[in-house]
Amino acid sequence: MDPNRVCVFDTTLRDGEQSPGCSMNTPEKLRLARQLVELGVDVLEAGFPIASDDDHDAVRAVAREFGWVSIAALARCNRLDIERAASALEPAKRPRIHIFIATSDIHLKYKLRRSREEALEETIRCVEQARRYVDDVEFSAEDATRSDMDYLYQVLEAAVAGGCSTINVPDTVGYSYPDEYGRFVAAVCERLRGRAIVSVHCHNDLGLAVSNTLAAIEAGARQVELTINGIGERAGNAALEEVVMALKVRQDRLPYTTGIRTELLYPTSQLLTRTIGVGVQPNKAIVGKNAFAHEAGIHQDGMLKNRLCYEIMTPQTVGIPETLMVLGKHSGRHALRARYEQLGYQVEKQELDEIYHRFTQLADKKKNILDDDLMELLEHGADESVAAFQLEAIEVAVDGASRAAVRLLRQGKPAAGQAEAEDPITACCAAVGVATGHPIAVQSYAVHLDESTRLNSADITVCFGNQVYAGQAEGPDAINAATNACLKAVNKYVRNRWGPARRPAGSQGAQARSATGD
Numbered sequence: 001m002d003p004n005r006v007c008v009f010d011t012t013l014r015d016g017e018q019s020p021g022c023s024m025n026t027p028e029k030l031r032l033a034r035q036l037v038e039l040g041v042d043v044l045e046a047g048f049p050i051a052s053d054d055d056h057d058a059v060r061a062v063a064r065e066f067g068w069v070s071i072a073a074l075a076r077c078n079r080l081d082i083e084r085a086a087s088a089l090e091p092a093k094r095p096r097i098h099i100f101i102a103t104s105d106i107h108l109k110y111k112l113r114r115s116r117e118e119a120l121e122e123t124i125r126c127v128e129q130a131r132r133y134v135d136d137v138e139f140s141a142e143d144a145t146r147s148d149m150d151y152l153y154q155v156l157e158a159a160v161a162g163g164c165s166t167i168n169v170p171d172t173v174g175y176s177y178p179d180e181y182g183r184f185v186a187a188v189c190e191r192l193r194g195r196a197i198v199s200v201h202c203h204n205d206l207g208l209a210v211s212n213t214l215a216a217i218e219a220g221a222r223q224v225e226l227t228i229n230g231i232g233e234r235a236g237n238a239a240l241e242e243v244v245m246a247l248k249v250r251q252d253r254l255p256y257t258t259g260i261r262t263e264l265l266y267p268t269s270q271l272l273t274r275t276i277g278v279g280v281q282p283n284k285a286i287v288g289k290n291a292f293a294h295e296a297g298i299h300q301d302g303m304l305k306n307r308l309c310y311e312i313m314t315p316q317t318v319g320i321p322e323t324l325m326v327l328g329k330h331s332g333r334h335a336l337r338a339r340y341e342q343l344g345y346q347v348e349k350q351e352l353d354e355i356y357h358r359f360t361q362l363a364d365k366k367k368n369i370l371d372d373d374l375m376e377l378l379e380h381g382a383d384e385s386v387a388a389f390q391l392e393a394i395e396v397a398v399d400g401a402s403r404a405a406v407r408l409l410r411q412g413k414p415a416a417g418q419a420e421a422e423d424p425i426t427a428c429c430a431a432v433g434v435a436t437g438h439p440i441a442v443q444s445y446a447v448h449l450d451e452s453t454r455l456n457s458a459d460i461t462v463c464f465g466n467q468v469y470a471g472q473a474e475g476p477d478a479i480n481a482a483t484n485a486c487l488k489a490v491n492k493y494v495r496n497r498w499g500p501a502r503r504p505a506g507s508q509g510a511q512a513r514s515a516t517g518d
């Protein structure tokens with residue numbers, strides 16, 4: 001075994017799942033487990049079987065399905081917990097029982113109400129019990145970093161003597177400082193002298209979980225316990241994607257390897273977000289929405305000249321399809337021109353200057369500039385009032401079918417329409433068709449909630465007879481966003497009746513329109 005190979009122990013389904021709002025049922029755990037296995041984790045901690053029957057069954061289901069992966073189940077140092085963990089792991093081909101007991105005086109005195117001697121005896125007894133079920137037993141000394149060192153060594157020695165092959169020394173309360181934790185881990189490695197793999201498990205209470213984990217690797221730890229998106233108790237655990245990418249990007253300082261397929265990091269993060277409904281902050285390293293987004297004009301200009309100016313890894317390395325040039329008030333002309341080119345439009349210098357001026361005015365008013373906004377700037381200027389119809393109000397009643405009533409304004413004059421359809425968005429679009437006098441058939445739509453702004457953004461494609469138009473818009477809820485997107489499409493259609501719209505310069509363009517005028 002390569003001495004610099006670091007084993008990734010994923011505890012997203014156990015410690016991660018313990019955090020508020022992050023619980024998962026068996027099908028959800030199975031789906032994530034499949035992704036984690038694809039990702040290349042070495043050990044998958046699937047749950048804490050004594051916690052509930054559901055947790056027991058979920059661990060069992062994961063153990064049954066992923067025979068070639070080491071599956072761990074957590075147990076406190078007591079007979080029942082270990083029996084339950086062993087039962088859940090029965091179908092596993094590579095089962096690991098992970099037992100833990102606290103070793104700090106604070107935990108012993110207030111939580112466990114045990115003496116040091118009692119906890120030591122329980123450790124010896126429980127390691128022996130666990131070893132009767134499986135060959136692979138991991139022992140964790142909970143709150144190791146706040147434990148008396150001599151006592152900690154006594155407990156760890158006993159666990160190793162009993163047959164534990166992995167010894168975990170968690171920073172349970174996230175109190176350690178990297179250099180201090182590094183020295184602590186080095187001392188534990190020195191003491192165990194290769195008789196067991198030293199593992200680390202860092203919580204993020206001071207935002208140091210990743211730094212502590214990296215310091216521990218440099219000090220000799222060869223197993224790291226991590227979670228996707230850093231979820232976990234309180235402030236969470238060390239984020240898998242951050243540790244893995246730090247190792248990959250900083251090989252000069254950290255010449256260690258893992259078995260992780262980094263291009264699956266972002267898809268895995270996304271799957272977790274969709275599963276638990278808890279997203280990551282936009283500026284989260286590696287997988288945050290802005291991790292590969294550039295808005296400042298100087299940065300965009302630098303990126304367009306050479307991406308090395310501002311990117312230390314490509315988005316593709318972590319599975320993000322492309323760098324995002326966010327067009328906002330900090331963007332410059334270069335980025336604006338580049339985006340038009342991506343959309344298939346060549347904009348000459350003089351025209352660009354003029355559009356850029358209107359673009360900055362719009363960016364002052366609007367946080368997210370959509371491609372549709374750029375097209376409006378290109379064709380008609382930023383003034384929203386040139387849009388023929390504006391949304392005033394929507395009412396939707398769902399009772400089997402969906403009934404929608406919309407009120408619009410057209411140059412100050414009201415227009416209203418009602419319609420019924422299978423779903424609320426289609427009903428609203430049909431009502432828009434009635435109000436505007438241009439019957440609409442919805443071809444497709446997609447609505448996406450932006451976690452950071454809490455705004456929904458909708459993309460819609462609608463037909464007016466045989467003409468197809470697309471619209472994009474944002475709104476406080478899905479129906480509002482989609483109805484506004486539909487109105488954008490209507491307004492383009494209406495405008496094109498008075499004159500042909502500008503076309504992409506000899507390219508397919510990115511617009512879903514086939515505007516020929518009617």
Ligand code: KIV
Nearest residue numbers: 100140142143170172
């Ligand atoms: O944080 C911790 O100490 C734990 C142990 C059970 C490993 O999660």
Ligand code: ZN
Nearest residue numbers: 015172201233
């Ligand atoms: Zn933990």
